[in-house]
Amino acid sequence: MSFTIQNALIPSDTGYTPVDVQIVDHHIHAIAPHLSTIGTPIDGHNKLLLPGFVNAHTHSSEMWQRGIISPLPLELWIAELYDFAPLDPEQVYLSAVGTAVETLLSGGTSVVDHLVMIPGQELETIAAAVRGYRQVGIRAFVAPLIQDQALASGIPTGGCEQKYESYIRTTEATLALVEEAVDRFHRPDDGINLLVAPTGLQLCSDALFEGCIDLSDRYSLCRHAHLLETKAQKLLAQEKYGCSAVEHLQTIGYLGDRTSLAHCVWLDDADIEIMAKTRSTVVHNPLSNLRLGSGIAPILKYRQAGVNVAIGCDGSASNDSQDLLEAIKIGSILHNVTDLDYHHWITPHEAVEMAALGGAKGLNLSDDLGSLTIGKKADLVLYDLMNLSLLPRTDPIGLLVLGRPVNVVDHAWVNGKMIVKDGEMCNVNVNDLKQALCDRSQWSTKRQAPSVAEAEVGYRSVMNLPSIPQGYA
Numbered sequence: 001m002s003f004t005i006q007n008a009l010i011p012s013d014t015g016y017t018p019v020d021v022q023i024v025d026h027h028i029h030a031i032a033p034h035l036s037t038i039g040t041p042i043d044g045h046n047k048l049l050l051p052g053f054v055n056a057h058t059h060s061s062e063m064w065q066r067g068i069i070s071p072l073p074l075e076l077w078i079a080e081l082y083d084f085a086p087l088d089p090e091q092v093y094l095s096a097v098g099t100a101v102e103t104l105l106s107g108g109t110s111v112v113d114h115l116v117m118i119p120g121q122e123l124e125t126i127a128a129a130v131r132g133y134r135q136v137g138i139r140a141f142v143a144p145l146i147q148d149q150a151l152a153s154g155i156p157t158g159g160c161e162q163k164y165e166s167y168i169r170t171t172e173a174t175l176a177l178v179e180e181a182v183d184r185f186h187r188p189d190d191g192i193n194l195l196v197a198p199t200g201l202q203l204c205s206d207a208l209f210e211g212c213i214d215l216s217d218r219y220s221l222c223r224h225a226h227l228l229e230t231k232a233q234k235l236l237a238q239e240k241y242g243c244s245a246v247e248h249l250q251t252i253g254y255l256g257d258r259t260s261l262a263h264c265v266w267l268d269d270a271d272i273e274i275m276a277k278t279r280s281t282v283v284h285n286p287l288s289n290l291r292l293g294s295g296i297a298p299i300l301k302y303r304q305a306g307v308n309v310a311i312g313c314d315g316s317a318s319n320d321s322q323d324l325l326e327a328i329k330i331g332s333i334l335h336n337v338t339d340l341d342y343h344h345w346i347t348p349h350e351a352v353e354m355a356a357l358g359g360a361k362g363l364n365l366s367d368d369l370g371s372l373t374i375g376k377k378a379d380l381v382l383y384d385l386m387n388l389s390l391l392p393r394t395d396p397i398g399l400l401v402l403g404r405p406v407n408v409v410d411h412a413w414v415n416g417k418m419i420v421k422d423g424e425m426c427n428v429n430v431n432d433l434k435q436a437l438c439d440r441s442q443w444s445t446k447r448q449a450p451s452v453a454e455a456e457v458g459y460r461s462v463m464n465l466p467s468i469p470q471g472y473a
């Protein structure tokens, strides 16, 4: 399987250079002007070639609830999310395909799916998502979302004694499930990787985290989790551990260069130092943080402290799309309002590097992915610079990041295999996908789950919000 991309623009020290890029045996073989053509020629004239981005945190099955949940903070939003009728594996398959397609058509060639599993059909859920990712051909990092504590325990108590029902499955059974999934589905050479992924300290015991560390060590798996997404989680960590969540993760040994942590909005300077020292990765999910009012992650501070940052869309019920270019745009310019010193602001080139190399580093794959480097795997995206949204000819990366690019992905390859050709998906019929999504859903009016009303009283009290006036709904 060989091909040569001819005359494509790539960023260089002096601006942009037109080059030929030879791909041989899944890898970048040579990059230079006027190379001989090996294998199939691909026209790169007026096109920009970049390494594929990593959608470094999402929950694919939330696609079924996108656009529907009212403006609520995470702790109440999640009660609403969990109130929906459970999905079936076919829906999980379809939302994985949909997530992969939207990721690819916005420049991503890898996706980290913190996968919410159907209770009682956990392995079927994973199998369905894996089937979707294999069919599309995206590089997938499936991170089965696990917890071993009931949802209500994720809200700080404010010192009040609380009794929670126990979780539906024991810690041991959950870990056994993950191990079985690893055994059945972890095939890195085939583009399907499993991660250990407790949802976060707010809903998981130390025993669950420690079991995940053990699995990660025994099977060489990357580690993933949510971390300090909300102020409530910061309060909860102090209540539970008497120290910060980051200190606690360090104490139990979860941090490291194979660990990526989604959100990281509420870290203080000491926490940031620990993240840098342990070489852990922050996954920035700016749209979700805005949508749920979680806060603005201190990304400029992370960058100054040398913490690796990747970019994710987060699940479609808190974004509500899987447009990586949008996440990259908002995730870079959002921070200009947090620091008057514009020398600290993130440039479009740096934003692209965060999304590509930052994502690869967070998965411990920076030797293989994330840059246009000879010897790396050919996970590549070719953008059409003749698209109206990328004209006139100025700075292609500047406009790709700061503009509003529409349908600009011309070609994409994963492991040297063509997945997008002339703007169309090669392996899935998108019209069939659209019809299937339509057939399995219905227009829905404003709704509110009873569990939200129950959780709301305690949440408002502990967050020092005025109690809800009578008659308010």
Ligand SMILES: [Zn+2]
Pocket (backbone or CB within 6 Å): 057, 058, 059, 114, 226, 262, 314, 315
């Ligand atoms: Zn998430």
